[in-house]
Amino acid sequence: MARPDASDLAHRLGREAEAVCRHYLANGRRQGNYWQVGDVRNTPGRSMFVRLKDSTKGPAGKWTDAATGEHGDLLDIIRESCGLLDFADVVVEARRFLSLPHLEPQPAPRKPASTPTRMGSAEAAGRLFAMSQPIAGTLVETYLRKRGITALHGTGSLRFHPRCYYRPDEHSATETWPAMVAAVTDLEGRITGAHRTWLAQDGSGKAPIDIQRKAMGDLLGHAVRIGVPGAVMAAGEGIETMLSLRQVVPDLAVAPALSAAHLAAILFPPQLRRLYIVRDNDPAGDGARDILIDRASAAGIEAIVLSPAMGDLNEDLRHLGLDALRAGLRPQLAPEDVARFLSLVA
Structure with a gap:
């Protein structure tokens, strides 16, 4: 049997993307067509997401960590979550998971770099919304109630992100603040953009920053x-x-x-x-x-x-x-x- 290269292994793993995530990223959970977890090392959290099914946005198994900008495929997840240093060991572990026959490890061919998601794009907006959580019991609910708003039925288009990036301009340092994240959608319900309202740490109002609201995507x-x-x-x-x-x-x-x-x-x-x-x-x-x-x-x-x-x-x-x-x-x-x-x- 010919030895599969790295891209072939990644493709095979992609067909079992959810099973891979449940095994190597057990501290995460499924959210729609993504698996969410803290990072590629299986830390609890919500900033990293793994695509579970092939779509027009890309193949199953591709992942991005919004907190660090890291991205990769399921082989990278196996490497990082298992603490493996040698790629040959990653191949052995991947084949073990896939129940493939053991082969002598050889140097892997160079993998092409993944194309990062363009900042501010509709896809980035969708990912930000996917990484956020429903507003019930969060600072978003606190903030809205402070503004006299208590009828919150039907607000599934609003979510909460506890540490949403804020950068007023390209020369400023990046900060994180709690935020109300709103999905902007077209008439068919597809997410085309997102709107962020950064909040004070206690939800009593907007965050004490210069630009308290920003939108991204196709509006x-x-x-x-x-x-x-x-x-x-x-x-x-x-x-x-x-x-x-x-x-x-x-x-x-x-x-x-x-x-x-x-x-x-x-x-x-x-x-x-x-x-x-x-x-x-x-x-x-x-x-x-x-x-x-x-x-x-x-x-x-x-x-x-x-x-x-x-x-x-x-x-x-x-x-x-x-x-x-x-x-x-x-x-x-x-x-x-x-x-x-x-x-x-x-």
Whole structure:
């Protein structure tokens, strides 16, 4: 039997990627199509992920550690997790795992370097979201409750990362802060980007840093989607603003677009018939409102503007209270939506 080279062994291991991870990275766990663990040496944690199935993003068995930038294949996992120094020993261990006949070890051919994921890409955004955890019981929940937001159903697009990288510019040192990570998706639900809001260590507010929010990936036309859109939905700028609206109309699907420019360009679901445009009380908000009204009208969609009493709906919620926010929004809603969305909470 001919001796398989390194790429052939890696391919064979890739067909058993989840079994390899369960054996050599037993401190991790499966999350969707990835295995998550602390690092390639099997430390508990969530910063490293291993692809478990072939996809358009790459072959099964490829892994990346977001904390260190390391990447490789399943042979590297065997080497590091077992503490092996000689590649010949890695081959022996890999063949043992695959139940292949033992062969005399020989020097392995040089492996081509993996192509790293481009920083800020849609793939990097998806990986960041995959490495984060649901918000229940985390600092994200603390942060949102501090802002008066307690209706957190349907917020699967929001997650928590305890040590999310922060670097204000290329000349600054990298820091880590807790962060709310939001998935930006297209109309089919594919992740195209991610938005990070860095938080204070106790969740009492945003982190004390210069740039407290950043987005990455492909954002134009897309949004953070909360709730299941139907014939009626609402779109606005900020996540906190749109979650504040859901305090009053908890069953209404909302889509934070993250900025005025992206709000003006948001794509409409095909079933949409009425769009509530939640404006921020500033010139950029007015511009986005006007563009979106024109686009919705051209698409045969009724557009209704919801305006805050203060700077945005979250300011209204925090400073005026839920009852005042509800009283301010009620006359702005279409009568049929008052009956549909407010009947249980009015």
